[in-house]
Amino acid sequence: MIRRGVGRSGCQTGAVAARELVVLGTASMVPTRDRNHNGYLLRWDDAGILFDPGEGTQRQMTRAGVSASSITRIALTHLHGDHALGLPGVVQRLSLDQVPHVVPVSFPASGAPWVERLVDATVYHRAVELDLQPLLQDGPVPDGPGPGARTPLTLTARRLDHTVEVFGYRVDEPDGRRMLPDRLAGAGLSGPAVGRLVADGVAVGARGQTVRVEDVSEVRRGQSAAFVMDTRVCDAAYALADGVDLLVIESTFLERDVDAARHYGHLTARQAATVAAESGARSLVLTHFSQRYTDPREYEREARDVFDGELTVARDLDRVPVPRRE
């Protein structure tokens, strides 16, 4: 039997459900004909973490085929409009669609007055239960992917360096174990007995011997993803990106405007790609583009100079898979 997802002991025993980034918007401060304001849904098995819903996210969800019920947590990096003005529409849509699970909403604590306005921005009947989580310091965010998801994930926030308080995020799947078919065969375990071994951590082998999960499996490193915006180059950006499978990072500017990037608290494409390369990220998604540049190939060229992994210069409605395990 194929079991989806992850068992009690964190063993992967079947097909992996979708793990992908659904890009809902890629503009920075000013939206364009082609780019909506920010919005990113990280789908991870049955979890759906919505990062930075900018204005229009609700409609972009419709365009991308994303249901409100697939959102299990909302994570805001900061309270600038291009990262948060879509929150009211999303919350009202969660209510309209009567999403049954509690949806945690994390954000920098200094942004609390604005979050309180956004979740009560116009007249509606709140039918969804929100759990507002102001972040005061770096560290794990309560409830990870949210109580609506069974997927065990750790969500960690770290303060970045922008013109207002910003927290970037990192998602970590716990390490699991990968079953080794030859060891299982050697122990005489197959079929439902493997399922029981996964669930209980121990089983009785064909010869009556005790078989522990560790005897017939190896460590399978958990996957990870990071979401870094808006920020100047800083240690926290590197810490968030360290060894991740998927790094989503702002690249508002090009290197020729590096002074503007520093002034406004942003990254250039080259800086973003350097963070990715030096922190060992496997795949890189650049986004949050200034409307001043019209040719996205410029971002690509700049990033390619320093990063040779999987590179996506994001477009609205792109779906970027979390790379397969190595």
Place this chain on the structure above:
Amino acid sequence: MIRRGVGRSGCQTGAVAARELVVLGTASMVPTRDRNHNGYLLRWDDAGILFDPGEGTQRQMTRAGVSASSITRIALTHLHGDHALGLPGVVQRLSLDQVPHVVPVSFPASGAPWVERLVDATVYHRAVELDLQPLLQDGPVPDGPGPGARTPLTLTARRLDHTVEVFGYRVDEPDGRRMLPDRLAGAGLSGPAVGRLVADGVAVGARGQTVRVEDVSEVRRGQSAAFVMDTRVCDAAYALADGVDLLVIESTFLERDVDAARHYGHLTARQAATVAAESGARSLVLTHFSQRYTDPREYEREARDVFDGELTVARDLDRVPVPRRE
């Protein structure tokens, strides 16, 4: 010399600048792939009245080629999200583009707590001056098209019949006078002398006689437009629509769902068209469509049964001209 616009005495002496409705969105509660939430800019010479900016209006403006500076007033009918969640983005864009004129924002007084949140919804520097105008009763709205417009227009609000307090609006141009070429020739007036007559209301004719504007012109009825949503059929809808050149009116439902329309405080296409026909509206724009219907020709058929003037079943980014004077 062609003079644009309207002289001191309200005489039209040259080409008429654009008078049109720019449709920014046509969805009701739920946006679709093809329909953004509401948003309507009534361009009237140098005035631009933005009605009911729903979420995404800022980006729809870009798509429609509408600049922030062309907005001289914002008028909200009520504080449901599909009519107001675009206000923060528009206000922040007015600020970003440093629009120099004061922008009045009118809304039902009972909606004031939400308007206060919307204009301060996320962190930004307010560079535009807003004049918040809570409406307490039917009647003229202060400053009409706003102090940023020279066009003399009266904006009148009337309470409609919905599930929350709603005001519809009506725009009236004052009556002016139309010059009669044969009378001008008879008086021996031409060229710059006509301009002086328009400006001063009186001039000296070729034979030294006193010529009053009334002697060489006839009354030119002012044009008008009405904006009616959300509402059940009610007297105020008829009063707003009375004899207007352009009626923009919600038609959320079709007649087969007339009970739902009544329950939720909305109109059917047939009801909307009946208001238009019985109040003598010259042209009719239906909008604010429920996502439950997929064929807009159904709205058209229902409306055509009762209304034989200019009919537009609005699509996003349509531009509907105010009909030429009769």
